[in-house]
Amino acid sequence: MAYDPKTIEERWQRYWLDNESFRCEVDPSRPKYYVLDMFPYPSGQGLHVGHPKGYICTDAIARYKRMRGFNVLHPMGWDAFGLPAEQHAVETGTHPAITTQRNIDTYRRQLRSLGLSYDWSREVDTTDPRYVRWTQWIFQKLHERGLAYEAEVAVNWCSALGTVLANEEVIDGKSERGGHPVVRLPMRQWMLRITEYAERLLADLDLVDWPERIKRMQVEWIGRSEGARVAFPIVDGDTTIEVFTTRPDTLFGATYMVLAPEHPLVRKLTTEAQRSDVEAYVAEAARKSERARMADGEDKTGVFTGAFATNPVNDARIPVWIADYVLASYGTGAIMAVPGHDERDYAFATRFDLPILEVVAGGNLAEAAFTGHGTALNSGFLDGLQTKEAKARMNDWLEEQGKGEATINYKLRDWLFSRQRYWGEPFPVMHLDDGTVKLVPEDQLPITLPKLDDWAPTGEFETPLSRVPEWIQTSDPETGANARRDPNTMPQWAGSCWYFLRFCDPHNDAEAWSTEAERYWMPVDLYVGGAEHAVLHLLYARFWHKVLYDCGLVSTKEPFQKLLNPGMILGHAYRYYDDNLSDDPNAALHAYPASAVRFEGERAIAAATGDEVKARWLLRPDVRFDEDDVPVHPTLEDIPLEEVTEKMSKSRGNVVSPDDVIDEFGADSMRLYELFMGPLEKGAPWSTDGIPGCFRFLQRAHRLVTEETLCDGDGTEEQARLTARTIAGVTGDMEAIQPNTAISKLMVWSRDISRDGSVPRAGAVAFVRMLAPFAPHLAEELWSHLGNTASLTHEAWPEADPTLLVEDTITVAVQVNGKRRDEIRVPANADETTVRDAALATENVQRHLDGKEPRKVIVVPGRLVNIVV
């Protein structure tokens, strides 16, 4: 019987499902292992070959750990709220719930076809009301602890799309999709006080085993900085401007102040003479997106308000300006400008002819700001102090005088937690007529989404839910008083902040999870998912987890013990450009090769005409190759194509589906290949060239076990040693999560085991067990061929006989002056003198010594001998 993956894989997938082979239950008598994939958003395109890289690796680990006696929790679910389903509803009228279910079905089918060993009885779906109920419940916990509050925050509103856009969806004041105008409008929104947890989110990174670069990204995102708050009184006024500075030691050098254009004091401080200039500047800044403001970079702009403030250390009268280089959202939204010792202030002062004062020695202020540390000067009581001491002295002085205090500031901002969208969790709150907010009683949860008949945006600035008055309008079930529901929904992050807890106890209708299940399964021992979630998802989930910890609802400070990021699998495509910006299928377009296009920021411009153009992609089968083997467009004349390797995405047309690969080679070959390609964390362009090699290996494995006659026992000594070495090596590789080298050792075994005799049964048994994590279908098939009736899911992992790992005779390399000249075979237990003499005696060494006396001989036991002449 030839190896036929299709039959084998169908049979065993059926068996695993029918027997619930991977079902797990709390069992305090056994050690647990919780291995988790970041659950996917089920998009309409289904999986591409890049997605399963991590899933396959965690599956191999899960199967390995089961065989090592662990009680393994390995679940899968769906992060199913999200914008694409809602946009699909706008376009087709199909309810997002229907689209979502359809997509989930596709994903589930594809994951099952890979033979992944999930406990499907634990599947969760964040859009399921039984799940939403507990997401809302956790929101209420946050609210009860004062961590959820409402605030007026500006949003990017696009009336053409009828939706609010994230900052990265806005390019140059226009929507990324379609190029429609976007305005910034203030709106009442929910915020979560994540900043209150900044210090713990930072400190507890020490508790987890994560890649250093991910930790660093979180550290930088949180952006802790130590400094001081200082109050500057307004001249002839009753207000003060408060600023944050990391350099209180330079306070004597503050020669002007700057407020962000959005600063609440701008209107109040501006004098009549300056009012029209200031208002024009503020309006201009509001029109620009945050991104555009940052992009302007070096060219500092600003306007004088007409007001003056007093420098609290020397009573100097200094002007107050507004400028958009000061960010409203960081610190206090206002700065003291020290042009002598800050590059931005220096550029601004030079541009507007403001005084520059030297208060730290060490630079040349005629040329540039000096931002380094040094000795204070022109600074009254700080003169002569080094920067570090000067800071401390100034902080003390500020506190003594009541003019400021030492403080810590974070870049991290509170989390904007509402979205003006339909397909998300409604807020479990009631807005009462007196303006207060009351939580919906727990027994009334979940608040479910209303039906929506008309999906098309109205262009009005309103949320989809606000268009359903009978849903918005409600009453307080406890008092019967009038109440309104919140018209916003939660962001997609909400469901993913706690799904790993629900997996511990997914069918519990009395509580979000039981204490027993949480204490047993948590924390997640191994969490695998894309580095693109390095900051947001992982930070938000950690934040919720810490709140739940403070509520006494979870027992661990951190949810994810070890984290790994699979590298991205990239797709190949061929690129050109055209000027059909609106994607009109009937447009008469003009196409351009990459060489005729230049870039201005993120915009592609045709070099000849200056018109904006749009990138287009073709897949290899659609590309024509001309006589010089240059890829060209199949129909458009003279358009050479640029070969690009990028992230797989529908818009680039470079997506490869696992369905096609499985159809041709089977799931086991696909799994083996994705593991064998290289280390988990490394990305690579997708190529099918290596798959036949993996298929051949499985074929050979199949033949060895089913077609050869097995001899009983361990076989010859060489065979027994080979098997023992393989077991030891594969086990070590699995512990280190290096399936690529584990597989290569299995390949060596299958190549060499029948070298000096027929395949020994004991070796075959060990081999099949070791094959199970990588090619589980074939392993099951061979296992039953070896006479077993049960699945090998819970069979014991083989153990290497340690006596067989010790070689009697070993090969030692012989070097002369560090260059390898020969090798010798010596008994493993030979002493140094024996090895040294044997090495000196070899012919090659004698020739290279050429009669000279060795000056020094270095013997590295078991490794090599180096003879220095």
Add this chain to the structure above:
RNA sequence: GCCCAGGUGGCGGAAUUGGUAGACGCGCUAGACUCAGAAUCUAGUGUUCGCAAGGACGUGCUGGUUCGACUCCAGUCCUGGGCACCA
């Protein structure tokens, strides 16, 4: 601009603590089987000189430390990722 990761054959990639560079796979070459091909098996395969034995060179580049460097140090170039007026 700043920070981080990484540069090893034609290709994907191996290489405990500094100790035989290139495991394993792909591709390629030759042979076996075959009427032939496919498939399979066997052998070879870093570059270069040599009939060979054997030598020289070789882990982005330039130096350094060392008996010995892919591995450690300094500098430099390239690629990928992150951050980007955070006071």
